[in-house]
Amino acid sequence: MRKSVLYLLLVVSVLLSSCIPTKDLIYLQKKDSSQQEATIAAVETKPYRLQINDVLSITIKAIDPKLVAMFSPSSEGAAVGKSESGLYFDGFTVDDHGNIRVPVLGDLNVIGYTLDEVRMRLEKQLLAEYFNKEANIFVTVKLAGFRYTINGEISGPGTKTLFQEHVNIMEAVANAGDITITGDRKAVTIMRKTPTGVEMHDLDLTDINVMKSPYFYLQPNDYVYIKPLKQKTWGTGKTGIESLGTIITLLSLATTTFLLLKN
Numbered sequence: 669m670r671k672s673v674l675y676l677l678l679v680v681s682v683l684l685s686s687c688i689p690t691k692d693l694i695y696l697q698k699k700d701s702s703q704q705e706a707t708i709a710a711v712e713t714k715p716y717r718l719q720i721n722d723v724l725s726i727t728i729k730a731i732d733p734k735l736v737a738m739f740s741p742s743s744e745g746a747a748v749g750k751s752e753s754g755l756y757f758d759g760f761t762v763d764d765h766g767n768i769r770v771p772v773l774g775d776l777n778v779i780g781y782t783l784d785e786v787r788m789r790l791e792k793q794l795l796a797e798y799f800n801k802e803a804n805i806f807v808t809v810k811l812a813g814f815r816y817t818i819n820g821e822i823s824g825p826g827t828k829t830l831f832q833e834h835v836n837i838m839e840a841v842a843n844a845g846d847i848t849i850t851g852d853r854k855a856v857t858i859m860r861k862t863p864t865g866v867e868m869h870d871l872d873l874t875d876i877n878v879m880k881s882p883y884f885y886l887q888p889n890d891y892v893y894i895k896p897l898k899q900k901t902w903g904t905g906k907t908g909i910e911s912l913g914t915i916i917t918l919l920s921l922a923t924t925t926f927l928l929l930k931n
Contacts, residue, residue: 688849688850688897688899691874692852692853692854692874692897693849693853694874695838695853695873695874696838696873696874696875696876696878696879697874697875697876698876699874699875699876699877713834713882713885715782715783715784716782716783716811716887716888717780717781717782718762718766718778718779718780718781718782718783718786719762719779719861719888719889720762720763720764720766720779721761721762721889722761722762722811722888722889723755723759723760723761723762723811723812723813724759724760724761724762724768724778724783724786724809724810724811724812725755725759725760725808725809725810725811725812726760726770726790726807726808726809727807727808728740728790728794728805728806728807729805729806729807729808730799730803730804730805730806731802731803731804732803735798735799735803738771738772739770739771739772739773739794740758740771741758741760741771755812755813759812762778762779765777765779766778766779766780767779770790772798773790773793773794776789776790780863783809783810783811784809786809787807787808787809790807790809791805791807794807810833811833811888813829813830813831814829814830814831814832814833814834814835814886814888815827815828815829815888815889816828816835816840816886816888816889816890816891816892817889817890817891817892818840818841818844818891818892818893818894819891819892819893819894820851820892820893820894820895820896821847821848821850821851821852821894821895821896821897822841822844822845822846822847822848822851822894823844823845823846823847823848824844824845825844826844828840828843828844830843834885835885835886836884836885836886837856837858837871837873837878837883837884837885837886837892838873840886840892841856841873841892847873847894850896850897850899851894851895851896851897852894852895852896852897853872853873853874853894854872854873854874854875855870855871855872855895856870856871856872856873856892856893856894856895857869857870857871857892857893857894857895858870858871858883858886858890858891858892859890859891859892859893860883860887860890860891861889869881869883871883871884
């Protein structure tokens with residue numbers, strides 16, 4: 669009788685320890701039970717400053733399209749290809765010296781500048797050297813896609829490109845097919861290049877307060893890594909049914925081995 673109770677307790681303890689709790693799978697929970705309904709304050713994101721290997725999409729428009737066409741590397745004039753491959757070949761890549769090469773204008777140093785600052789510099793130079801105010805010059809400067817890399821316990825790892833200006837970690841995870849059931853949502857690591865080195869920070873995606881973190885919104889070229897839960901290395905199963913199946917298999921193997929040795 670005592671052995672039966674002992675085996676039952678062992679089975680229950682293994683099931684409880686090996687299963688992944690539901691609370692570890694739900695995003696943006698209110699961890700504080702006393703927390704009232706409230707709107708999470710928007711994170712004040714700093715303007716992104718350009719880095720080496722960034723690719724820019726620059727569009728120049730004016731009354732005279734022929735004059736505008738000479739400032740574009742594309743054979744289509746001012747219109748730069750919108751596909752990812754088109755932006756790669758016809759976009760303006762920031763080289764190792766922090767410069768982009770613009771037809772006619774030559775090298776333009778953009779490292780550390782925001783997109784608005786680059787736009788204003790281009791407009792100022794064009795108005796000073798090639799256009800007058802009556803030309804109604806209009807310059808648009810954007811990143812040629814928001815690129816980030818995601819790896820680890822994610823359904824679709826790899827380098828992703830989104831054609832939008834701002835991307836938060838929840839959008840990045842959803843775009844990669846969501847974190848697998850064995851992924852640790854409480855410790856999602858963000859690795860970010862800065863002029864002083866690489867910064868690393870862990871985010872708890874199960875806590876609604878993650879929206880207050882300055883790392884909640886990604887920056888271009890961020891690397892996201894999702895660590896595995898300890899249940900994955902145990903190999904006992906992700907759910908109660910899987911764990912019970914593992915236990916039954918082990919007990920059957922032990923019983924068979926015992927009977928063979930006894931005989």
